Amino acid sequence: MKKVITDYLDETSNKYPRKTCILENKDNKISFHAFANESKRIACYINKYNLFNKPIAIFIDKSIDTLKAMFGVLYSGNFYTVFDTASPKNRLDLVYNTLKPTLIITNNKCIEKLKSYNFDAQIINIDLIDNKIDNKVIKGINQKMVGTNPAYVLFTSGSTGVPKGSVITHKSVIAYIKWFIECFSIDNTTIFGNQSPFYFSMSVSDIYSTMFTGATFCIIPKINFTFTMNLVKYLNEFKINTIYWVPSALSIVANLNTFDYAKPKYLKKVLFAGEVMPTPTLNKWRKHLPNVLYGNLFGPTETTDICTYYIVNRKFKNNESLPIGWPCNNCDILIVDEEGKECEAGSPGELYVRGDFVGSGYYNNPEKTNDAFVQNPINKSYPEIVYKTGDLGKINKYGEIEYLGRKDFQIKHMGYRIELGEIEANITALEGITTCACIYDENNKLIVLFYESSKLSVDDVIKYADQKLVKYMRPNKVIKVSKMPFNANGKIDRVKLKKDYLEMEG
Amino acid sequence: MKEIIEVLNEVKEGIDYANEKHLVSDGLITSFDLVMLISLLNEKFDIEITVVDVIPENFESVETIEALVNKLK
Numbered sequence: 366m367k368k369v370i371t372d373y374l375d376e377t378s379n380k381y382p383r384k385t386c387i388l389e390n391k392d393n394k395i396s397f398h399a400f401a402n403e404s405k406r407i408a409c410y411i412n413k414y415n416l417f418n419k420p421i422a423i424f425i426d427k428s429i430d431t432l433k434a435m436f437g438v439l440y441s442g443n444f445y446t447v448f449d450t451a452s453p454k455n456r457l458d459l460v461y462n463t464l465k466p467t468l469i470i471t472n473n474k475c476i477e478k479l480k481s482y483n484f485d486a487q488i489i490n491i492d493l494i495d496n497k498i499d500n501k502v503i504k505g506i507n508q509k510m511v512g513t514n515p516a517y518v519l520f521t522s523g524s525t526g527v528p529k530g531s532v533i534t535h536k537s538v539i540a541y542i543k544w545f546i547e548c549f550s551i552d553n554t555t556i557f558g559n560q561s562p563f564y565f566s567m568s569v570s571d572i573y574s575t576m577f578t579g580a581t582f583c584i585i586p587k588i589n590f591t592f593t594m595n596l597v598k599y600l601n602e603f604k605i606n607t608i609y610w611v612p613s614a615l616s617i618v619a620n621l622n623t624f625d626y627a628k629p630k631y632l633k634k635v636l637f638a639g640e641v642m643p644t645p646t647l648n649k650w651r652k653h654l655p656n657v658l659y660g661n662l663f664g665p666t667e668t669t670d671i672c673t674y675y676i677v678n679r680k681f682k683n684n685e686s687l688p689i690g691w692p693c694n695n696c697d698i699l700i701v702d703e704e705g706k707e708c709e710a711g712s713p714g715e716l717y718v719r720g721d722f723v724g725s726g727y728y729n730n731p732e733k734t735n736d737a738f739v740q741n742p743i744n745k746s747y748p749e750i751v752y753k754t755g756d757l758g759k760i761n762k763y764g765e766i767e768y769l770g771r772k773d774f775q776i777k778h779m780g781y782r783i784e785l786g787e788i789e790a791n792i793t794a795l796e797g798i799t800t801c802a803c804i805y806d807e808n809n810k811l812i813v814l815f816y817e818s819s820k821l822s823v824d825d826v827i828k829y830a831d832q833k834l835v836k837y838m839r840p841n842k843v844i845k846v847s848k849m850p851f852n853a854n855g856k857i858d859r860v861k862l863k864k865d866y867l868e869m870e871g
Numbered sequence: 872m873k874e875i876i877e878v879l880n881e882v883k884e885g886i887d888y889a890n891e892k893h894l895v896s897d898g899l900i901t902s903f904d905l906v907m908l909i910s911l912l913n914e915k916f917d918i919e920i921t922v923v924d925v926i927p928e929n930f931e932s933v934e935t936i937e938a939l940v941n942k943l944k
Binding site: 588593617623626828841843 | 883901909922926
């Protein structure tokens, strides 16, 4: 009986033991058999610490090692959080203090940096462990597991400056991956070109569907997304046929007119999610690669990765936006109005998600959990928890769901979900800042920070932001104002700020 | 040289462009910055930087960017 994720990896590794499971480049790859064994070896080592159903952090740069550690944790019966090794210490501290892991897994390459952070958890360096696999131990752990045990906790930014950790169970991952595999016909001929970081929910799709089907997972070196000729070369060298990237990554390729000079020869499926896809980008891709399947996927981390999808099946003008489509199989969407009633077709409301993809809440955060994981508003008869996305949508004339934006100030920038409030909370912490506010310039995809201060220069603020904030959260523009505008309620008038900014930008 | 630095500052402020020699390999310029930089350089110098020239070596410093611009002028 298959009940947890590792049962699927076991099955795949028995079926395709020698097939390449993960590849970084032509000299660095690993087969399914070797990958499953390495993961089990790590699991047996973890087991010496007598931990079960406990959080374990992973501090390793994106690589085969990170994946071994992730599956090592899963085989050990615990759950993981992948730390962003490039994240500033203060943000990692917030994640660490919420997660409170007793163990952190690292490797030779990252151990010095990890040690400099002085976390009090014990450290396992996977390059130094030399134990053997004890299959009795692995089997014993599996016997104890239930599908509602968490597989991982994935952190996204929170409005008070404290990141929220979505708890995702084995059951949710299995339900989600079954849909993903069926919907996009993923099988042992699929070769993924992975872009998204492992601490980001999109990576769940290509990682786990590889382990479920015997596909091959290629980790594309990050620098190729800056120098796109090398990117196309990489896609062709490894015969990559399926990609699932953030739209920004697809935009870079399109905006540099890469396809005028070189084309990915093997690409069959182009899927995207994480932020709104700019239609001009999609149209450029479609012009050069007309026979490829394009899929617009939509969903928050709290629903494992995705809850609706749209396979592009008609033409879109550059000024038309793509629908987010239909609920995934085994997932349901409710569009709910302010009074908690289901909206009629065509009228806008908040999107609520039902079904097995829905996560279990936020780790060590009952307050935020209760705000977002709520009783189904249209079911008064028995307990049923649904996820309130905070996203607005409506049904269009094709019967598809159209995305209308965030209900609050949360933005999507470079594929990451960011609360502008978290950036503000960090900048406000700088001594000398009187007040500050962020807006998002959607047209140019810029985070714009306004601040008021009698002594700090723009450079001071930029330097501080570079130290304190993870890269994708840093303001792209910093503007000093002599007086911050306030509205009648005594709150910073963001509407006016934005209006003034847009007028200034012309 | 001065003009290139101006363009770079327009893309991203707060970097010592005159002395920095590894803008790409040290990760100071991201892919998002690069797209903006290329479009500004094209506009300002009336050139067309094609993706063939978008290789790390051409964007490491003000000098290499200047050499690229001069080559395409």
